[in-house]
Amino acid sequence: MTYASFLADYGSRFVDGALVTAIQFLCSLGLAVVVANLFGLMLLSSNPTLRRAAVGYVEFFRGTSLLVQLFWLFYVLPLFGITLDNFLTGFLAVGLNLGAYGAELVRGAIQSVPRGQWEASYALSMSPAQRMRRIILPQAFVTMLPAWGNLVIELLKSTALVALIAVPDLMFEARQLNNTTYLSTWTFGTALAIYYVFSRFLITPCMRWTERVMARRIGRA
């Protein structure tokens, strides 16, 4: 059997898996962005209860391993009568986990906006919501984009773990193919190559492009 005929026979399985991975990636990215912004702002809140809740959330999700969280959601939650679909469990776990890392990035970026910007918007008598939305967040966004680039790659890699709760993603398909064909080098090698193409030639250029566009829009670069 040559590699070409291997691809002809099983190529569609890789494509199916890659599609599921792509959807998992987009869903968990969406969730992570929402969670990161919500808890990132809460970390900076003047209300101590909100702040403590956010610190608790971030420490909890960063301190326990993603795989542990995934298995807990999948095996333990049903015991309390909450049964979630595999796919939903998968991106919930990944999104909540990576969102906790993202929250720290959001906090850091907002704090890095120069003091003068805060004072100037105060002097223009903007409301706190206006100040955040129009002055602080756009600048913080540009500052944190490079760090988000790394986080997004981590997120893609983390989605491979959902194969362990039987979501039929790329990792899962590769494992199934390996169990039936025993062609480990080709199956796992192909899957590795697809992940590599995803992160190096799709995600990284997209993030770079966003960085450039956003920097231009706020007049840096």
Added chain:
Amino acid sequence: MKWDFAFTAEILPKMLWATGNTLLAAGMGYAIAAVIGLLFALAQRTPLRILTYITREIVEFIRSTPLVLQIFFVYYVGPEYGLYLSPWVAGMIAIGLHYAAYLSEVYRGGIESVPKGQWEACTAINLTTMQTYRRIVLPQALPPAIAGMGNYLVAIFKDTPILSVIGVAELMQAANAVGGQNYRYLEPYTMVGVIFLVISLTSARAIRWFEATVRRKLGMQ
């Protein structure tokens, strides 16, 4: 579903023993990563352009593909070429190489933070390249790298549960086994989460303290 304390007490010794294995896996993986990472970092600083280029590509590839897939790859591909690796050996190679790629970036950052004048001074007093690295550059590159190295120590610890996919007898594997035997998943998985949380929070504190101590000892503030 109610928490069963008798069951918790019964499985506690098993879980603690497995925690020992988890720590061992993290420690060994990190030791491998620390050494190979340094080789990766130094290989990118040689005058040989081709070596720099190849190492750079290897590091990028490892960093952009999922660890779980790399673990499967190392474990299953060996036998195709007559190389049978035990789960422990395969797991250590995979996790060691994965984090070597990350640590090489930390080292690179540390080495680049050493001022140019230090290199020139070494040339001026006729030190060999080996002496320059060992006595002047690396000791100064270390303190700025400690925070990053510490983060990856905690990260490698949190990634060890993934080793359970090839049957390394660490904490996650023990929880799976205990849960499967007794049809009780609440206690084992929750205990794994608590153990991870306690260890990663304490080690994060310890690393901050260690960094401060090293900086003080070397007279850098």
